[in-house]
Amino acid sequence: MEELGHEFLLGDATAIRAACPRRQKTDKRDARHILNILVEDRFPVVWQPSVENDHVRQLLLHRCRMVRMRTRIKNQLDAIAKNEGLLSSRVWSAKRRSQIEALPLPGWYAHRRADLLGLLDELDKRIRPLDEAVRETAENNQEARLLMTHPGVGPIVSLAYVLTIGDWRRFPRGKQVGSYLGLIPAEESSGGKRRLGHISKQGSTLLRWLLVEAAVHAQRHDASWHRQYLRLSMTKHHGVAKVAIAHKLAVRLYWMLRSGDDYSKVMERGSHAGQSV
Numbered sequence: 001m002e003e004l005g006h007e008f009l010l011g012d013a014t015a016i017r018a019a020c021p022r023r024q025k026t027d028k029r030d031a032r033h034i035l036n037i038l039v040e041d042r043f044p045v046v047w048q049p050s051v052e053n054d055h056v057r058q059l060l061l062h063r064c065r066m067v068r069m070r071t072r073i074k075n076q077l078d079a080i081a082k083n084e085g086l087l088s089s090r091v092w093s094a095k096r097r098s099q100i101e102a103l104p105l106p107g108w109y110a111h112r113r114a115d116l117l118g119l120l121d122e123l124d125k126r127i128r129p130l131d132e133a134v135r136e137t138a139e140n141n142q143e144a145r146l147l148m149t150h151p152g153v154g155p156i157v158s159l160a161y162v163l164t165i166g167d168w169r170r171f172p173r174g175k176q177v178g179s180y181l182g183l184i185p186a187e188e189s190s191g192g193k194r195r196l197g198h199i200s201k202q203g204s205t206l207l208r209w210l211l212v213e214a215a216v217h218a219q220r221h222d223a224s225w226h227r228q229y230l231r232l233s234m235t236k237h238h239g240v241a242k243v244a245i246a247h248k249l250a251v252r253l254y255w256m257l258r259s260g261d262d263y264s265k266v267m268e269r270g271s272h273a274g275q276s277v
Contacts, residue, residue, distance in 0.1 A: 008048070015044035047170060053163050056137055060160050063130040064206060070123040077116050080109070134159060147253050149262040152217030157210045161253055164207045168258055174251035181208055183247040199243060208246070215245035 011034070019042070020033045037043045049057065074092050081088070081100045088096055097117075105113055138144040138155035147158035164181075171177050178184050182202035188195045201208070219225040225245055232241035256266055 009043060010046045010048055012044040012046050047166060049163065049166060053166070056159065057163050059130065059133060059137070060156065060163070061206060063127065063134060063156070064210075066123060066127050066130065070120065070127065073116050073120050073123065077113065077120070080105075080113055080116075143257055146256060146260070146262055149264070150218065150249075150253065150256065151221040151263070152214040152249075153253070154214075157214045158253075160204075160207045160210050161250075162257075164204045165254070165257070168254060171254065174254045177250055177254045178247045181211070181250055183208065183211070183243060183250060211246040211250055212242050215242050215249050218249050219245045 016034065016037070019037060020029075022029070034043070077097075077100055078092075081096075081103065084103050084105070086099055086103065088099070100113065101117070103113070135155045138148065138159045141159065141162060143162045144155065144158040147153050147161060148155065153161075165171070165177065171180065175184075179200075180203050182200045184200060186197040186200050188197070219229040225248060229241045229245055232238075232244055252266065256262070259266070
């Protein structure tokens with residue numbers, strides 16, 4: 001569009017519809033409504049990433065989907081082992097694989113194992129260059145390098161965060177980052193009653209999943225986070241605990257970008273997570 005001399009604007013469909021409360025909906029009325037809010041400069045524009053940003057996003061998305069495929073194959077191999085009475089921890093290792101390969105399996109059972117191991121080797125070979133590309137891209141990104149100083153945040157999480165958030169100046173406060181990523185609960189409150197539901201799950205599904213995974217490692221390096229994680233795990237559910245820490249992690253990463261300080265400096269003066277200024 002830009003090459004043809006046109007400006008492309010992507011609007012928030014929910015906000016556009018909310019600005020027109022009429023129950024009669026036709027294409028003609030929708031077109032007139034969109035034209036009116038454009039002329040009146042009330043069009044709710046949604047931030048769009050650059051072309052380079054989108055290309056790197058595709059790299060992260062492709063890598064994560066390949067990893068999920070590999071995980072499903074490992075789970076199938078682990079199920080075969082458990083059916084044969086080979087119980088072990090859920091952590092995949094070379095020792096675990098050798099044990100599965102040594103199992104005496106009959107007929108098509110053995111054929112299935114061989115096919116799964118072949119697929120696993122093929123996926124390992126294809127994921128390896130993707131990991132290297134993500135690591136190189138993150139090292140060349142100043143903001144991603146800054147975020148990688150935080151425990152539990154590696155090249156994948158830091159790069160996904162930087163690409164999804166974009167310009168951190170779009171968010172005046174850290175709590176808006178949590179809302180943007182869908183890490184805050186849905187709310188239907190009225191009068192003196194406050195009703196909170198599940199998290200809204202708006203925004204990037206990929207980054208939200210990565211933050212939840214990183215939160216498990218990050219809480220081990222922060223005493224207050226670890227206490228909250230244990231308390232929520234015992235009183236509610238470990239899933240609730242992980243999401244709560246993921247919210248704190250998202251806010252802290254935002255303040256690291258905003259202040260330009262690495263993890264050690266942020267911890268020296270205290271995290272801004274939870275503050276409203």
